[in-house]
Amino acid sequence: MGDDALEIERIYIRESFQKQGCGKYVLQQAIAMAQELNKTKIWLGVWEKNENAIAFYKKMGFVQTGAHVFYMGDEKQTDLIMIKTLP
Numbered sequence: 001m002g003d004d005a006l007e008i009e010r011i012y013i014r015e016s017f018q019k020q021g022c023g024k025y026v027l028q029q030a031i032a033m034a035q036e037l038n039k040t041k042i043w044l045g046v047w048e049k050n051e052n053a054i055a056f057y058k059k060m061g062f063v064q065t066g067a068h069v070f071y072m073g074d075e076k077q078t079d080l081i082m083i084k085t086l087p
């Protein structure tokens with residue numbers, strides 16, 4: 001993605017703490033970190049069937065720009081590549 005992009009490896013909030021603003025808080029920390037490092041965008045890969053996470057990332061301003069196919073053993077999997085441009 002280039003030197004101006006920061007990758008979020010993945011965000012996992014414990015189930016009993018979901019939908020209370022924790023994911024947004026963690027994401028905001030990543031955005032602040034990216035801005036300190038003079039990055040212009042953040043990106044991540046999310047499993048195409050993880051509708052909950054995709055809806056969360058969209059709400060947070062990410063857009064899908066591509067997809068990444070990989071194999072877990074013999075099983076074909078697809079991650080959506082999503083990017084958020086930073087202000």
Ligand SMILES: CC(C)(COP(=O)(O)OP(=O)(O)OC[C@H]1O[C@@H](n2cnc3c(N)ncnc32)[C@H](O)[C@@H]1OP(=O)(O)O)[C@@H](O)C(=O)NCCC(=O)NCCS
Nearest residue numbers: 011012013018019020021022023024046052053055056059
């Ligand atoms: C996806 C995940 C990180 C979201 O974190 P969260 O703490 O539940 O989300 P938040 O409460 O911070 O929500 C932030 C905003 O997104 C919205 N949002 C969250 N989930 C949403 C959904 N499924 N659909 C639509 N909006 C959603 C919230 O309404 C909130 O909006 P607001 O800012 O207007 O109030 C969390 O559900 C999670 O850990 N899921 C399981 C692990 C996982 O799949 N991680 C992603 C792997 S790539």
